[in-house]
Amino acid sequence: MEIHRDYATWRRSTRSGQTGNCVEVADLGKGIGVRDTKDRDGGTLVISAGEWTNFIHSLKK
Template sequence: MDLTGATWRKSTRSGQGECVEVADNLPGVVGVRDSKDPAGPVLTFDPQTWRAFVTLAKRR
């Protein structure tokens, strides 16, 4: 999966600690990576699946 042009961001709730980063600015894909290993592996999700995950996580 080509993630060229991805804009990575951390949650505003992560503070200054290490966290996951999300890139949701590309059409048809959301990337998730470990902030302390930005050159490492990236999980990818379709936007609908990512929205469902975030919705469920917010309920917790």
């Protein structure tokens, strides 16, 4: 599966502080990309949209 991370629109949580200790997420079309803001070239975790939804719901509980 080819995913074009370079063309994705990455966003960071508005709750992130100024220290840079956060992650960025992007809709990659065939999954949700998650990467470290401080090391953007260090790799991207790609999960399904359903897994992302389950993750967010579990955080809200």
